[in-house]
Amino acid sequence: MKLTFFKYQGTGNDFVMVDNRTKTFPKQNTDKISQICDRHFGVGADGIILIEKDTNYDFKMIYFNADGSETFCGNGGRCAVAFAKQLQLIKNKTTFLAFDGEHYAEINNDIVSLQMIDVEDIQIKENAVFAYTGTQHHVELVDNLDNYPVFENGKKIRYSYENPGSNVNFVQQINNNTFRVRTYEKGVENETLACGTGVTAVAIAMHKTNKTNSNTISLPVEGGNLAVSFTEENGCYKNVFLKGPATFVFKGTIEV
Numbered sequence: 001m002k003l004t005f006f007k008y009q010g011t012g013n014d015f016v017m018v019d020n021r022t023k024t025f026p027k028q029n030t031d032k033i034s035q036i037c038d039r040h041f042g043v044g045a046d047g048i049i050l051i052e053k054d055t056n057y058d059f060k061m062i063y064f065n066a067d068g069s070e071t072f073c074g075n076g077g078r079c080a081v082a083f084a085k086q087l088q089l090i091k092n093k094t095t096f097l098a099f100d101g102e103h104y105a106e107i108n109n110d111i112v113s114l115q116m117i118d119v120e121d122i123q124i125k126e127n128a129v130f131a132y133t134g135t136q137h138h139v140e141l142v143d144n145l146d147n148y149p150v151f152e153n154g155k156k157i158r159y160s161y162e163n164p165g166s167n168v169n170f171v172q173q174i175n176n177n178t179f180r181v182r183t184y185e186k187g188v189e190n191e192t193l194a195c196g197t198g199v200t201a202v203a204i205a206m207h208k209t210n211k212t213n214s215n216t217i218s219l220p221v222e223g224g225n226l227a228v229s230f231t232e233e234n235g236c237y238k239n240v241f242l243k244g245p246a247t248f249v250f251k252g253t254i255e256v
């Protein structure tokens with residue numbers, strides 16, 4: 001079967017986007033998903049996003065990591081909003097459904113501001129913080145992030161959490177409200193250039209552990225710059241917004 005896809009990237013986190021309103025994509029076939037995401041034998045991407053119809057929302061976003069596992073993706077959510085606009089499903093504001101529930105978003109040129117779920121599952125550990133921001137995230141401050149072994153240490157920590165494991169974010173504080181982040185992503189099983197749910201977890205973890213008193217955090221990542229804002233009420237983080245670019249790269253057709 002021929003598959004028409006659209007390639008998008010959000011700060012270098014890259015995705016194969018498919019308009020699956022006809023429900024023809026073989027989403028149970030994880031081998032197929034991995035093959036499409038393979039950077040040597042397929043299109044190459046960190047994950048695949050399907051846009052489907054939903055009776056109560058503008059659209060439904062379905063996200064699969066490159067290994068075929070399903071979860072939520074923040075940068076993918078931002079790219080889904082840009083893709084829904086390209087498909088003329090939405091104008092500049094939208095409410096859509098995803099793996100972790102309802103999301104509101106606004107798009108202005110290629111900048112997408114995406115509301116994330118309220119975050120209350122935050123666990124403070126000896127040298128790290130765990131937070132659930134639509135998916136699992138370990139957050140750890142390190143020195144010298146440039147030379148830090150993100151792949152080696154990320155892989156070890158990722159499997160120290162019970163199934164399905166955790167993504168792992170290594171962080172260096174730059175100033176009161178700026179934190180640089182490098183992320184090892186489960187499901188990609190490698191460092192990616194950016195992770196939206198990851199920087200959201202970092203911003204909240206840094207606020208929770210008093211590394212910052214700001215509720216607007218700048219997060220430089222390997223592929224660009226992201227920002228997270230929030231309000232905090234009795235330990236629960238609400239009105240959490242992830243903001244950054246979501247860019248169309250190219251359209252193509254492959255045999256699947």
Ligand SMILES: N[C@@H](CCC[C@H](N)C(=O)O)C(=O)O
Pocket residue numbers: 013065071072073074075076135136167185186187188192194195196197198
């Ligand atoms: N890159 C994503 C996160 C994608 C999901 C992650 N790999 C997982 O399995 O939890 C983001 O931008 O949030």
